[in-house]
Amino acid sequence: MKTHHGSNKIKRNLLTCAFNCSFMTPEERIKILTQELQEHNYNYYVLDNPTISDYEFDMKLKELQALEEKYPQLADANSPTRRVGGDVTKNFPTIQHTYRMYSLVNSYSREELVEWIERVEKSVDENLEYVCELKFDGASISLKYINGQLAEGVTRGDGYQGDDITTNVRTIRSIPLKLRGDAPEEMYVRGEIILPLEGFQQINAEREELGLEPFMNPRNTASGSLKMQDSAEVAKRPLQAFMYAVQGKDLPFESQWEMLAFCRNAGFKVPDSAKLCKTQKEIFDFIEHWDKGRLNLPYEIDGIVIKVNPFYQQNELGYTAKAPRWAIAYKFKAEQAQTKLNEITYQVGRTGAVTPVANLEPVLLAGTTVKRASLHNADIIAQLDVRIGDTVMVEKGGEIIPKIVDVNLDLRPKDAEKVEFIKHCPECNTALVRHEGESAYYCPNEDGCPPQIKGRIEHFISRKAMDMDSIGAETIAQFYEAGLVNKISDLYDLRQEDLLPLERLGEKSVQNILEGIEASKQNPFHKVLYGLGIRYVGETVAKKLVRAFPNIHLLMQATEEELESVDAIGGRIANSVTEYFAKEEHREMIAKLEKEGLQFEAEFEENISEVLNGETFLFTGKLSEFTREEAKEMVEKNGGKIVSSVTKNLKNLVVGENAGSKLKKANELGTVKILTEKEFLALIK
DNA sequence: TTGCCTCGAGATCA
DNA sequence: CTCGAGGCAA
Numbered sequence: 001m002k003t004h005h006g007s008n009k010i011k012r013n014l015l016t017c018a019f020n021c022s023f024m025t026p027e028e029r030i031k032i033l034t035q036e037l038q039e040h041n042y043n044y045y046v047l048d049n050p051t052i053s054d055y056e057f058d059m060k061l062k063e064l065q066a067l068e069e070k071y072p073q074l075a076d077a078n079s080p081t082r083r084v085g086g087d088v089t090k091n092f093p094t095i096q097h098t099y100r101m102y103s104l105v106n107s108y109s110r111e112e113l114v115e116w117i118e119r120v121e122k123s124v125d126e127n128l129e130y131v132c133e134l135k136f137d138g139a140s141i142s143l144k145y146i147n148g149q150l151a152e153g154v155t156r157g158d159g160y161q162g163d164d165i166t167t168n169v170r171t172i173r174s175i176p177l178k179l180r181g182d183a184p185e186e187m188y189v190r191g192e193i194i195l196p197l198e199g200f201q202q203i204n205a206e207r208e209e210l211g212l213e214p215f216m217n218p219r220n221t222a223s224g225s226l227k228m229q230d231s232a233e234v235a236k237r238p239l240q241a242f243m244y245a246v247q248g249k250d251l252p253f254e255s256q257w258e259m260l261a262f263c264r265n266a267g268f269k270v271p272d273s274a275k276l277c278k279t280q281k282e283i284f285d286f287i288e289h290w291d292k293g294r295l296n297l298p299y300e301i302d303g304i305v306i307k308v309n310p311f312y313q314q315n316e317l318g319y320t321a322k323a324p325r326w327a328i329a330y331k332f333k334a335e336q337a338q339t340k341l342n343e344i345t346y347q348v349g350r351t352g353a354v355t356p357v358a359n360l361e362p363v364l365l366a367g368t369t370v371k372r373a374s375l376h377n378a379d380i381i382a383q384l385d386v387r388i389g390d391t392v393m394v395e396k397g398g399e400i401i402p403k404i405v406d407v408n409l410d411l412r413p414k415d416a417e418k419v420e421f422i423k424h425c426p427e428c429n430t431a432l433v434r435h436e437g438e439s440a441y442y443c444p445n446e447d448g449c450p451p452q453i454k455g456r457i458e459h460f461i462s463r464k465a466m467d468m469d470s471i472g473a474e475t476i477a478q479f480y481e482a483g484l485v486n487k488i489s490d491l492y493d494l495r496q497e498d499l500l501p502l503e504r505l506g507e508k509s510v511q512n513i514l515e516g517i518e519a520s521k522q523n524p525f526h527k528v529l530y531g532l533g534i535r536y537v538g539e540t541v542a543k544k545l546v547r548a549f550p551n552i553h554l555l556m557q558a559t560e561e562e563l564e565s566v567d568a569i570g571g572r573i574a575n576s577v578t579e580y581f582a583k584e585e586h587r588e589m590i591a592k593l594e595k596e597g598l599q600f601e602a603e604f605e606e607n608i609s610e611v612l613n614g615e616t617f618l619f620t621g622k623l624s625e626f627t628r629e630e631a632k633e634m635v636e637k638n639g640g641k642i643v644s645s646v647t648k649n650l651k652n653l654v655v656g657e658n659a660g661s662k663l664k665k666a667n668e669l670g671t672v673k674i675l676t677e678k679e680f681l682a683l684i685k
Numbered sequence: 686t687t688g689c690c691t692c693g694a695g696a697t698c699a
Numbered sequence: 700c701t702c703g704a705g706g707c708a709a
Contacts, residue, residue: 224689
């Protein structure tokens with residue numbers, strides 16, 4: 001690590017010299033120093049190739065600091081002096097991502113990867129090219145640059161919005177505060193913040209000296225560092241940033257490979273391990289190489305990312321609800337550890353499903369201590385034939401959730417008996433039931449079983465539903481035990497005087513809780529609907545229902561048939577919805593919530609026109625007039641629908657450059673109208 | 686599922 | 700100052 005010490009005396013000399021010798025204005029001097037420091041910083045942290053001594057660097061930095069102090073009006077938010085931090089953030093405001101941050105689909109075997117490649121090759125017919133990159137194990141981030149200046153650093157969050165951690169991001173030396181070369185007006189760079197192993201060990205050595213507990217693993221330490229309030233502390237953590245994607249308008253590249261080069265030229269650290277591959281063999285060679293080679297890397301990776309290279313091919317493939325179809329992660333084989341199964345306990349979820357949980361002798365695995373692992377259901381227990389006292393093999397795959405994969409029969413105690421799944425609810429002793437065709441056992445005591453009641457309320461307050469600040473599972477349990485809350489709507493009857501007597505709740509906490517409850521009334525209808533916890537109504541289904549039934553009364557009156565007519569709503573969901581609303585207590589509760597002022601009516605933008613009513617569209621090839629996102633919006637705003645493949649339901653195929661198999665198939669069908677982009681635009685004019 | 690950071694509450698000590 | 704809840708990230 002570079003140390004930035006220097007003496008004030010020398011600094012003053014340098015200052016005097018700068019003024020005396022060159023007759024520069026402070027403004028000019030600041031500009032020169034800034035540029036020099038930026039350059040040296042880049043050489044040191046991005047290229048790993050310093051061209052001046054640490055001492056000289058520190059002198060220049062001190063000089064710049066002094067000048068900025070003297071002329072604060074000339075100090076830039078992206079000055080190299082900001083690298084050392086100092087800004088303290090109280091809380092990190094939420095920022096919407098301009099471009100959604102998708103996740104990646106994971107694969108764990110050669111077979112799965114081959115399946116993906118074959119799927120890709122089916123939709124895109126010619127000259128496939130892939131970029132293989134290392135999958136860094138850290139925290140994802142999005143950086144916004146305005147006219148080449150770092151403007152925002154945002155965590156991934158839920159992919160739609162994240163936390164503004166700009167001041168902390170500025171302290172990471174391998175992130176340029178100002179881009180090199182020509183920069184577009186606005187662009188977003190995505191990458192991963194990691195803590196190299198050496199830095200991790202160094203931090204732990206320091207912590208040990210200070211008598212502090214060492215950190216468990218680099219990934220959590222990196223992630224935690226980004227959320228520290230004192231950016232000067234963040235500056236002391238030797239974090240690094242590896243960037244792998246750029247988004248924005250009119251960018252000067254047309255493929256992932258060119259994008260990596262652009263990133264590198266713009267001054268980001270882009271490892272040169274990425275490789276352009278044309279064949280399956282090349283991809284698998286790359287994987288194999290790094291599966292072994294990763295042990296020698298100075299940082300941790302947990303897999304390989306494979307991306308279709310040209311953008312027009314990526315666009316052809318498009319996205320699922322969560323991830324691009326044009327990329328996939330290959331995760332290295334998970335680490336395993338052997339440990340003892342001490343006990344099986346049973347948990348009752350909000351739906352009444354009873355889940356067996358293995359309580360394990362704590363064991364160190366992939367940088368964490370594993371003590372518990374879900375056994376999912378009775379079938380899994382039977383299949384593994386795990387018994388109390390068994391020695392089992394635990395694995396921590398890409399899902400993060402530890403899993404029992406095997407039982408070591410040689411070490412089984414002689415008297416170990418088969419596990420009998422419990423017959424009665426561990427919480428309320430009601431006899432459990434098992435629905436036909438389902439592997440889970442349920443406690444049918446919906447209204448009297450504490451974990452089900454608490455679970456429903458926890459679900460309601462959760463982030464994706466009402467997102468009530470400063471209330472968590474423990475607080476709900478407290479409310480329930482105090483007899484204050486038995487159903488969702490009871491939350492809205494809570495008063496300050498009810499809560500203050502409760503343990504651990506001071507005035508401040510109570511105020512936060514009540515404010516959170518009040519603020520929840522502003523949440524849109526689809527969140528409220530999701531929060532009700534109707535079985536099979538997740539976030540996506542809730543949104544779909546709200547679209548089709550824009551207020552709660554329409555939804556409550558809908559028959560199963562009407563529900564099923566909605567796209568993606570099947571019999572199972574329709575049945576669950578009507579059953580929910582058939583219950584008197586549910587209808588009463590909803591009436592109460594409505595009275596309290598929760599949103600039970602959807603707000604949508606009106607469609608611009610209905611000219612595309614009944615029409616279906618599919619876009620293929622490289623589009624030049626608009627993006628796929630824009631196309632989708634245009635179609636929907638004009639009453640049309642987007643479909644995903646060429647079938648007899650497709651009425652219009654809009655073709656861009658390089659249209660391939662879809663165009664061919666449409667021609668074969670003969671029923672599809674083929675349009676150019678211009679013709680499409682003319683349709684909706 | 687676990688680890689890390691932050692905050693409020695309550696204990697401890699001056 | 701220490702503890703535990705809560706939030707977040709993978």
